[in-house]
Amino acid sequence: MPLFPLASVLFPGGPLTLRIFESRYLDMVRECSRNDSGFGVCLILDGGEVGTPAKPAAVGTLARIVDFYTLPDGLLGITAAGGARFHVERTRVRHDGLLRGDVEYLPSEPLLPVPAEYGLLATLLERIAEKAGGDYDRAPRANFDNASWVGFRLAELLPLENIERQQLLITTDPIARLRLLTEYLQRFQHD
Known part of the structure; x- marks a missing residue:
């Protein structure tokens, strides 16, 4: 699978917009479009988004391209959606600098309701979603009682x-x- 190391984390069901200008990533987008496949997004542990291939985290998320467009500066823009999570078993760098990885997909999470003790997280997400608008605000009400969905969306937005x-x-x-x-949120609480 082609890997796209980024200075951000993509979650299952989450949105990703990218500005594509390096030839290795233009080739990757062509390959994904031609093969109706996705690419892996991994957090950069060492290195940068541009230039020499960066060292990616071992766990990432499959990204599927859902839209292409031309940006005002003439570059290619893409919108992708997060899919399944995976573990990178091995990586290699192709001659053009594109990082590729052999991956093993992680199992899907069980569909669990948000337990009562974490109900405030769902309420917090509803308030943030109202302010964020877009797809967050248009999400079906049932999603706010899905523990995975609530956790992933808060991880994106906080x-x-x-x-x-x-x-x-x-x-x-x-x-x-x-x-x-809940532990991470404690640092945002005021006395």
Whole structure:
């Protein structure tokens, strides 16, 4: 799978907009379009988004391109949606600098309701979604009682460090993710 290391974390069901200008990523977008396939998004652990291939985190998210457009500066813009999470088993750098990885997909999470003790997280997400608008505000009401969905959306929207976001992505239990979010939120509380 082609890998796109970024200085951000993509979550299942989450949105991703990218400005594509490096030839290796233009080729990747062509390949994904031609093969109706996706590419992997991994948090950068070392290096940068441009230039020499960066060292990616071992767990990432499949991104599927849902839209293409030309940006005002003439570059290619894409919108992608987060899909399944995966673990990178091995990586190699292609001759053009594109990072490719052999991946193993992580199992889908069980559909669990938000437990009562984490109900405030769902309420917080509803308030943030109203302000954020767009797809967040148009989400079906049932999503706000889905522990995975609530956890992933809060992980996207809260002002967290990327290492915290990566930990939330790695966590495979939706209730444990809500517990972690509660711990992270404590630093935002005022006396």
